[in-house]
Amino acid sequence: MELVVDKLAVARGGVTLLEGVSFALAPGRALILRGPNGVGKTTLLRTLAGLQPAVAGRVSAPPESLTYAAHADGLKAVLTVEENLGFWAAIHGVGGVGDAMARMNLLDLRDRRAANLSAGQKRRLGLARLLVTGRPIWVLDEPTVSLDVASVALFAGVVRGHLAQGGMALIATHIDLGLDEAAVLDLAPFKARVTVGSGGFDEAFA
């Protein structure tokens, strides 16, 4: 399966941010999205993940083949590292919690509550969730926020392992992950010219 995005237009709050976004992603490849703040990287990723409808255009892959990781990690403070991961593994009906913890260097923290983790450790736990979803396309929004250099390298290795198994990754980031093989797409040229949405009353029923 390959991810093909064709002339996609996305809007946030009724304002079209990007239009005519087209790219293709083959199995085993990664694409880095770049662009200035507010250009619509997050909106594009949320649209691909199926969290909001596209204004126009087509995405070839069904939302069920994507998994989305954003600024919020979806962690419960009163659950332990293992319980948090185990929950998402059960939701997606796959195992591999121990393996995911090992690969994101979380085994020493497995019985610690998420409330007592540092920001970087929480981030590692949030990213470890990707490994227990069993989905081929990872859609990542600034995955390296609050990670130190060693953890960024660790995560880059995990992404590489995912690509090697035929997975795909779509990453919006300002930081160099060290994925030299990944293609880079600059979103600035796709910035929508008409930034005022159609608006009107019908929008409520869209």
Next chain:
Amino acid sequence: MRALLLRDLRLAFRAGGGFGLGLAFFLLVAVLVPLGVGPEPATLAKIAPGILWVGALLACLLSLDRIFALDFEDGSLDLLATSPIPLEGVVAVKAFAHWLVTGLPLTLVAPVLGVLLNLPGPGYLWLVASLAAGTPALSVIGAFGAALTVGIKRGGLLLSLLVLPLYVPTLIFGAEVVKRGAAGAEVSVPLLLLAGITAGALALLPFAAAAAIRVNLR
């Protein structure tokens, strides 16, 4: 789905989960009303069905805004919306979990609190029966209200205002069952209407709530 139910129950029973808040509120109402109204057994027996049902309803209302707001804040709701479980199922499971930690305990302690309010003897059975039939509707309607207001900071006030009118039929028929039961009269009509409201809410509102969440996540 079982994983989601177990997680919600685990979260409710761990520190800060809010389990017991509704029960404590229910207890307070049942203890304070006799002190405020006065100790005359006849007066208390007359108002007991209504007070018990109003207390249970308000106790249920207290914890509604937690159903989706916490998951929205930490990003879990986004991830659940993109998970293999349909959002309608997520709503149904979370409403069921809410009922297990509020509606069910309220139903079980209600007879004890009925004693404080001098509820007449034949009324106890119908008090438990009406709460068992009616509180699931309170949780599901509440989940719908919570879905409508998810993403709004301090949405509790709006949630209460939205949900209270929807709670009125359940309250009227629920209190009527206990009132008639306590008087030894025929209860089947209000009890069936109460069960009908619950069945209708269970069948329709998870879909409405899921649609509301999808709009709010955009």
